[in-house]
Amino acid sequence: MLDRRLNAYRPDLADQVLQGQVEAERFVVPQPAMIAAPVVPLRPRPDLTAGIDTELLIGEAVGVLERKDGFAWVKAASDGYVGYLPESALAPSQQPTHVVCVPRTFVYSGADLKFPMRRALSMGSRLSIVGEIETRGMLYLLLSNGDAVIARHLRALSDAPLGDYVHVxxxxxxxxxxxxxxxxxGIDCSGLVQLSMAMVGEAAPRDSDMQAEKLGIVIERDALRRGDLVxxxxxxxxxEDERTLLHANGHTMSVARETLEGAIERIGWLYGQPTGYRRPIAET
Incomplete structure (x- = not known):
């Protein structure tokens, strides 16, 4: 049985790449599109009351397998995740030029921080910049509709990503x-790993079970250092170091620091002991 999170197939319709692996009435080639809203939930079925599997950010590329009844069935280009989202959240494909490199920023209705804010964007959002302008010493980058973003909150995608994903x-x-x-x-544990690593140019699977199976190399607990995963x-x-960890967690309902020993003791009574340790980036 193929993982439905990463393989687009139903009895009536499936991704062309799965022909010969699954049975379906019809196979299609996903059509390119782009996420057009700041943050879009991806759901396992076309139902706004369904829980979300993951989220896609503005500027992310997707392949569209179906548009029906106001929903689109898509496959994310970045990590291959499959799911449903409102068709209204899609736009024609465009080549982004910049990525948001601070946790959050605003899109203004023009190149002035006193102008109305159009929307808020998360780190990892991708934008197509067409120009720049300076207002009272502040440099803004411009979108095609005249909206503007603080220049230092963006990084050109043509620049080599640098940095330490733990710092991110x-x-x-x-x-x-x-x-x-x-x-x-709002972020979950594996989303924090994936987004932080993406900002330094490293790919990671989306969910924690995928990361535990495929990300980096297996290590022993006594070898843990900065950047390793528990x-x-x-x-x-x-x-974060040999004794402290960072994680998005349901105990504090936030991203928080905690000692490794404290986390193991706190989590153990309900979920058991750690199941493994991995080093995702060899040079960390």
């Missing part, structure tokens, strides 16, 4: 915990 993760401290969340407005059943945490 620490910038999310006190961000609310949200099951399935993948933004600076897994429990259904949970993952990032080591």
């Amino acid at each position: 993760a620490a910038r999310f401290i006190e961000t609310p915990y949200l099951w399935g969340g993948k933004s600076a407005f 897994f429990w059943k259904g949970h993952v945490a990032i080591m």
